[in-house]
Amino acid sequence: EVQLVESGGGLVQPGGSLRLSCEASLFTLSSFGLNWVRQAPGKGLEWVSYISRSSSAIYYADSVKGRFTISRDNAKNSVYLQMNSLRAEDTAVYYCAREAGWGTVHYLNWFDPWGQGTLVTVSS
Amino acid sequence: QSVLTQPPSASGTPGQRVTISCSGSRSNIGGNTVNWYQQLPGTAPKLLIYSNNKRPSGVPDRFSGSKSGTSASLAISGLQSEDEADYYCASWDDSLNGWVFGGGTKLTVL
Secondary structure, eight states: OOOEEOOOOEETTOOOOEEEEEEEEOOGGSSSSSEEEETTTOEEEEEEEOOOOOSSOOOOOOOTTTTEEEEEEEGGGGEEEOOOOOOGGGGGOOOOEEEESSOGGGOOEEEEEEEEEEEEEEOO | SSSSOSEEEEETTTTOEEEEEOOOOTTTTSSSSSEEEEEEEOOOOOOEEEETBBOTTTSSSSEEEEEETTTTEEEEEOOOOGEEEEEOOOOOOOTTEEEEBBBOEEEOOO
């Protein structure tokens, strides 16, 4: 079964940094765009960032722009999310999700599969 | 405040049919397809409906989706206890240049 596995979450102080990883299993990640989506405790889903297959297209939600950086290493079948200047409101479970469908034609695409998530807690 | 609007809760009894609405605008649902995700308690979201009305393999045909104008709906017929979950709609937003989600609807099977 194809799957994504996130890692790198943990407890960090406000203003600190953390790097999340998302590794693909049983499929070649380089053939797909990849998104990060987060979910604050007891709240709904919030899209965070997208990276295309070749890293030529990268998008961020306004809430993280300038603080988070998405990147990928296709040789390692992995995508990363570097999170700097972390705030309490960044506390959430972070999921990576493969964007499936029609390449970079986002308006026709969907997310499948999702990883199991990794918890990031920003607190002093 | 989510870009897409869903009712926060819905409920039904076993065997009933329930629908969950999702309202957006021309920059998202109005011009793009809608996907639905199911999140069972304590688990990651899972694709339920894609491209407005298509079911991935393994999803029962009790689940169906539709879209009209700037709104979409998820219908669940023959409600079962295992359908108790949070349901999210999502679409690409051309103005925001990103994905937007509904706030989620918590479905309770009475």
